[in-house]
Amino acid sequence: GQNIDQPTEMTATEGAIVQINCTYQTSGFNGLFWYQQHAGEAPTFLSYNVLDGLEEKGRFSSFLSRSKGYSYLLLKELQMKDSASYLCAVHPPDNRKLIWGLGTSLAVNP
């Protein structure tokens, strides 16, 4: 079966660090995406991990452990504009369709 788990909601404080976890059980794995979606808007690409380890892009980093079926998105120096949903999606070997998690709604408070 195909299953992706993310926490439904998280809350954090402006300036802090937050880690959003994603665990997956899928039949086949090519890589893992993170997307950001602000309320009322379309999802936008944040990162893609195919190898184990940490990929850093400014304030955002994404980590992958293929053996554990686990990824996290790390957001540093949180800003109010980071309040959004964060979607985890697995890229399967057939290369055509993504398997999406339900998303984590992050609220950043002053």
Place this chain on the structure above:
Amino acid sequence: NAGVTQTPKFRVLKTGQSMTLLCAQDMNHEYMYWYRQDPGMGLRLIHYSVGEGTTAKGEVPDGYNVSRLKKQNFLLGLESAAPSQTSVYFCASSSAGGSYNEQFFGPGTRLTVL
């Protein structure tokens, strides 16, 4: 480049009415997708296309039809709208080659069926 565009942005239908949602992309992408997004349900794939003239069913295809007569356009049709089809519809596209084929999304169509 406009990227991925969708028309219309908003629409209200009565039960039983039909409509077509249009998606256009100017990135020469081979793959195109139609999703619906409902609260608590995440993104669910309705239909997708891997090239001009081809379409395939996704996770929730019932009640919808699609056509890809031109590479840049992907149409989603509702033949007889039902209240259960009230949703936000997103179109996306991606290339077939490259290392990871990121999906690019349109701005969405907010559909209400009364």
